[in-house]
Amino acid sequence: MSVNEALDQKTPTENLENWQPKILVFACNWCTYAGADLTGLSRLQYPATVRILRVPCSGRVNPQFVIKAFQKGVDAVLVCGCHPGDCHYTTGNYFTRRRFLLMRRLMEYIGMEPERLQASWVSAAEAQKFQQLITEVTEQIRALGPNRKLRDVQWEQWNN
Amino acid sequence: MGTMEQLTLQLRETAREILESKKAAAVIGWEMGTFWYSTAPAILTRPEETERLVWNEYCLNNLAKYLLDFQNTDEKVAIFARGCDYRGINRLIQDKQIDRDKVLIIGLSCPGMKDDKKARELGQNADIPLAKKCEECTYPDALAYDLWVGEPKEAAKPAKAEAKVFPEVESLEQMTADDKYENFAANYEKCLRCYACRNVCPACSCRECIFGNSSKEWSAKANNLSENMFFALTRALHVAGRCIQCGECERICPVNIPIMLLNKKIIQDIDHLFGPYDAGLDPEDKMPLGSFEFTDPEEFM
Numbered sequence: 001m002s003v004n005e006a007l008d009q010k011t012p013t014e015n016l017e018n019w020q021p022k023i024l025v026f027a028c029n030w031c032t033y034a035g036a037d038l039t040g041l042s043r044l045q046y047p048a049t050v051r052i053l054r055v056p057c058s059g060r061v062n063p064q065f066v067i068k069a070f071q072k073g074v075d076a077v078l079v080c081g082c083h084p085g086d087c088h089y090t091t092g093n094y095f096t097r098r099r100f101l102l103m104r105r106l107m108e109y110i111g112m113e114p115e116r117l118q119a120s121w122v123s124a125a126e127a128q129k130f131q132q133l134i135t136e137v138t139e140q141i142r143a144l145g146p147n148r149k150l151r152d153v154q155w156e157q158w159n160n
Numbered sequence: 161m162g163t164m165e166q167l168t169l170q171l172r173e174t175a176r177e178i179l180e181s182k183k184a185a186a187v188i189g190w191e192m193g194t195f196w197y198s199t200a201p202a203i204l205t206r207p208e209e210t211e212r213l214v215w216n217e218y219c220l221n222n223l224a225k226y227l228l229d230f231q232n233t234d235e236k237v238a239i240f241a242r243g244c245d246y247r248g249i250n251r252l253i254q255d256k257q258i259d260r261d262k263v264l265i266i267g268l269s270c271p272g273m274k275d276d277k278k279a280r281e282l283g284q285n286a287d288i289p290l291a292k293k294c295e296e297c298t299y300p301d302a303l304a305y306d307l308w309v310g311e312p313k314e315a316a317k318p319a320k321a322e323a324k325v326f327p328e329v330e331s332l333e334q335m336t337a338d339d340k341y342e343n344f345a346a347n348y349e350k351c352l353r354c355y356a357c358r359n360v361c362p363a364c365s366c367r368e369c370i371f372g373n374s375s376k377e378w379s380a381k382a383n384n385l386s387e388n389m390f391f392a393l394t395r396a397l398h399v400a401g402r403c404i405q406c407g408e409c410e411r412i413c414p415v416n417i418p419i420m421l422l423n424k425k426i427i428q429d430i431d432h433l434f435g436p437y438d439a440g441l442d443p444e445d446k447m448p449l450g451s452f453e454f455t456d457p458e459e460f461m
Contacts, residue, residue, distance in 0.1 A: 102397070150386060
């Protein structure tokens, strides 16, 4: 699924009471995606606010994917991968760590709320952690409300 | 001014010698531009052309990027280099855009260039201030070279860099999230997306740029704030850890967007998170985003 397709399920014109955050999760194929799968298999409930996008490695997530997601109307982005030391490609997540440390600070610097871009390590066995993580992030974003920063023209009408 | 005029003669002499002896197929330097306060980069290939070379207080262009014109030739190129040009050349070498063996670096010591926009306003007799990028310059001289023009200088190896702090970045950081965003939006509302900042940047050397082709759907042709911000942030993150702080993007911007505010923020964060680093000083250096430590901070998890 491409970024555009993942986000194509558009929020109806907002009625803030029923508003649900839309969270894009970049999940690494080897750990987090399997972890999310296990969450489902274990029947652990978590909010249906996430769109999971599978990537070969958290190191695959280019900062421009994240900015694009915000443009297209996502309220928060979560980048997840294997724990340091456990990367399927040995070192991919170490690069992710540096990259998103910088990117998060840059986004905060231009006025995005830091909660809207998060990163976390979730292994294939951590179903509960995944459940908690999604619940927590959803709560944080619910408290913040919809994101209106960086959005592109199709949202302009909605902004006013 | 006397010394710069003398140096101009030496520059021409050196360039002529290089071209006559065929040590290099071309020499990259500066020539007079249309106005008294402007110069333009000059690529010379014949000895008699070297009379066009100048070295004055308005040689603002960073020449490094012009090496890319020789990316696909076997010829050696000579280039005049101050600190900023030198760091730009290293940028290209480190990014594997050009071989060190193909470049003949002619080192120069730079007194700091003057602000051409102020010069146009104030006129020839006024006291013209230094260009912003030169005021903030930390490495005015080429640190390594094959030839040197001017007063001989000891090739001073820079002291270990300290973690940089930029006051303008710090004051922005104090603002509330919404104010920060408003400020950012006001800056990039003006952006024309002419891509002059990309074209002039020694760190922007991708053969195919995502902003060069709208059919890739990364960036639309429409000129609006969201697209401008996408461009600004993507570019800032693409040059993260590679920006040599030459300030050319900001100087060249036709609508005066303070582009370096983003780059400086990243430079400052790199210094504080991963240790002090000045890009482009040594092509053998490990790049901050091309390397990692097991002990890197994990504050966002």
